Amino acid sequence: MESGTAGTSTENEKAGSNGAPPAAAETLEVLNPATGETIAQVPIDSPEAVAKTVARVRAAQPDWEAMGIEGRYHWLGKLRDWILDNQDRILDTMQRETGKVRADASNEPAYLVDLINFYGTRAAEFIGEEAIRPHSPLLASKKLRVQYRPHPVVGIISPWNFPLVLSLGDAIPALQAGAAVVIKPSEFTPLGIAELVEAWRHEVGAPDVFDVVQGIGETGGALVDNVDFVQFTGSDRTGRKVMARAAETLTPVSLELGGKDPMIVLADADIDRAANAAAWGGMFNSGQVCISVERIYVEEPIYDEFTTKLAAEVGKLRQGSDTARDPKDVGAMTSPNQIGIVEDQVDDALAQGARALTGGKRVAGSGDFFEPTVLVDVDHTMKVMRDETFGPVVGVMKVRDEEEAVRLANDTRYGLSGSVFGARDHAERVARRVECGAVNVNDVLINYFASDVPMGGWKESGIGYRHGAPGIKKFCRTESLVITRFAGKREPTWYPYTRARRGLIARLSQLTYARDWRRRFGLKR
Ligand code: NAD
Numbered sequence: 001m002e003s004g005t006a007g008t009s010t011e012n013e014k015a016g017s018n019g020a021p022p023a024a025a026e027t028l029e030v031l032n033p034a035t036g037e038t039i040a041q042v043p044i045d046s047p048e049a050v051a052k053t054v055a056r057v058r059a060a061q062p063d064w065e066a067m068g069i070e071g072r073y074h075w076l077g078k079l080r081d082w083i084l085d086n087q088d089r090i091l092d093t094m095q096r097e098t099g100k101v102r103a104d105a106s107n108e109p110a111y112l113v114d115l116i117n118f119y120g121t122r123a124a125e126f127i128g129e130e131a132i133r134p135h136s137p138l139l140a141s142k143k144l145r146v147q148y149r150p151h152p153v154v155g156i157i158s159p160w161n162f163p164l165v166l167s168l169g170d171a172i173p174a175l176q177a178g179a180a181v182v183i184k185p186s187e188f189t190p191l192g193i194a195e196l197v198e199a200w201r202h203e204v205g206a207p208d209v210f211d212v213v214q215g216i217g218e219t220g221g222a223l224v225d226n227v228d229f230v231q232f233t234g235s236d237r238t239g240r241k242v243m244a245r246a247a248e249t250l251t252p253v254s255l256e257l258g259g260k261d262p263m264i265v266l267a268d269a270d271i272d273r274a275a276n277a278a279a280w281g282g283m284f285n286s287g288q289v290c291i292s293v294e295r296i297y298v299e300e301p302i303y304d305e306f307t308t309k310l311a312a313e314v315g316k317l318r319q320g321s322d323t324a325r326d327p328k329d330v331g332a333m334t335s336p337n338q339i340g341i342v343e344d345q346v347d348d349a350l351a352q353g354a355r356a357l358t359g360g361k362r363v364a365g366s367g368d369f370f371e372p373t374v375l376v377d378v379d380h381t382m383k384v385m386r387d388e389t390f391g392p393v394v395g396v397m398k399v400r401d402e403e404e405a406v407r408l409a410n411d412t413r414y415g416l417s418g419s420v421f422g423a424r425d426h427a428e429r430v431a432r433r434v435e436c437g438a439v440n441v442n443d444v445l446i447n448y449f450a451s452d453v454p455m456g457g458w459k460e461s462g463i464g465y466r467h468g469a470p471g472i473k474k475f476c477r478t479e480s481l482v483i484t485r486f487a488g489k490r491e492p493t494w495y496p497y498t499r500a501r502r503g504l505i506a507r508l509s510q511l512t513y514a515r516d517w518r519r520r521f522g523l524k525r
Pocket of ligand 1: 216238256258
């Protein structure tokens with residue numbers, strides 16, 4: 001297989017590029033986490049192959065940029081149509097490599113086609129050339145313009161929990177901005193995005209400005225070394241490494257990192273809605289969502305009713321390998337390491353006096369499943385309330401009042417998003433005090449689908465934003481044009497410095513910038 005192209009090989013065709021079976025270190029073994037079966041072997045791209053791929057798309061980027069916003073939307077629109085026409089195929093791959101249930105997987109294509117239309121129709125507003133009126137009379141002879149030119153090649157490094165949303169979801173605004181894009185997906189989920197890039201190149205027949213490279217940290221590091229902008233989504237631990245590496249070449253980065261999202265339930269909340277939201281917000285995608293509900297703070301008067309309803313809702317979720325005949329609600333843990341992290345946090349909490357109202361342990365048998373779990377009697381000394389869990393587990397604490405709820409919600413090194421349930425105005429007031437990049441009032445996770453508004457992490461949850469104007473502007477460099485409309489042979493501030501011109505700047509400043517007439521005319525010292 002050609003390096004840096006989107007193909008993968010199935011178990012039956014494990015040959016390397018020279019036809020001989022590749023050594024183990026040269027391929028990624030892809031498992032179906034719901035069954036434990038090996039579903040593909042994917043050749044790893046060496047640092048040299050990454051450099052070649054970046055150079056190839058870099059060569060095609062100027063023509064792509066020259067196509068303009070409409071020209072690029074034409075091709076992205078064709079990709080949108082391909083996604084809509086191939087949803088089943090996409091969902092099959094997604095389920096096989098992540099172990100998600102179908103209903104969870106179906107959010108990915110829906111999000112992507114909406115995002116293509118969103119940026120396609122708003123790019124002119126967000127990154128079109130801006131005409132700016134000079135703020136000072138001293139610049140009256142100038143025409144000011146700002147144009148947004150893309151970073152030529154954007155490298156995207158993505159995690160395994162939403163293999164398409166968190167890779168193509170950033171590629172869409174980057175491509176729409178005029179950049180070429182190379183994605184390094186997670187080593188656990190390389191197949192879905194490879195299939196889409198393959199479609200872009202061969203079925204859509206779009207320009208050669210979009211590719212994928214496969215591998216682990218070494219491949220990701222090589223991508224950082226070769227591109228002009230890095231969009232990273234993953235753990236804060238790896239995010240720090242990526243930023244340090246990018247610093248060596250002064251390459252700008254945008255980091256979307258982990259979270260420990262709080263949910264506050266005020267005494268005047270609709271308790272049924274809050275409990276149903278907590279169940280879905282905590283268990284959707286088996287809790288493997290950066291903006292999952294992980295910690296819940298409930299005001300004392302409604303605590304018992306809320307926890308009873310939440311435990312009942314979570315307790316009846318169907319878990320397992322999801323098929324058309326036997327649909328399920330909660331799927332597998334996608335990364336083989338993750339189930340151990342979740343188990344460790346739950347065991348730690350139980351050992352320190354927490355109680356599981358439902359769930360609480362790993363599911364025996366094939367596949368990596370952890371029971372949907374509701375923990376109570378938890379506190380902030382426990383890992384499950386401090387560290388990102390990234391699994392189907394929520395911890396619920398009783399709080400005296402909203403002050404305590406806000407204090408505990410903000411008692412974290414993370415700040416990705418959160419939610420507040422209560423009477424609307426009351427909940428909105430409390431939401432404004434939660435320290436994070438996005439807060440939902442009487443809903444959960446929905447901010448991710450509100451592409452109109454930016455979303456990004458505060459504190460150790462990240463640097464930079466996706467969605468809204470910042471989500472496409474970040475892939476551009478601003479170029480300011482200061483254009484002289486009319487002029488003589490010299491400006492008054494240029495040489496020669498004559499007697500008359502000495503002190504000119506000071507006098508002009510006084511005349512222009514003073515806000516009282518005494519200073520303006522030098523009558524006040
Ligand atoms: P991870 O940090 O382990 O890996 C992310 C990516 O980085 C993978 O593609 C990996 O191969 C690559 N990588 C690893 N080492 C590297 C290195 N040294 N240089 C360059 N690349 C390297 O994260 P993960 O386990 O795949 O994903 C889970 C994490 O992602 C969680 O913390 C979750 O909260 C976070 N996440 C954040 C968001 C967000 O939008 N803020 C969204 C989803 C997931």
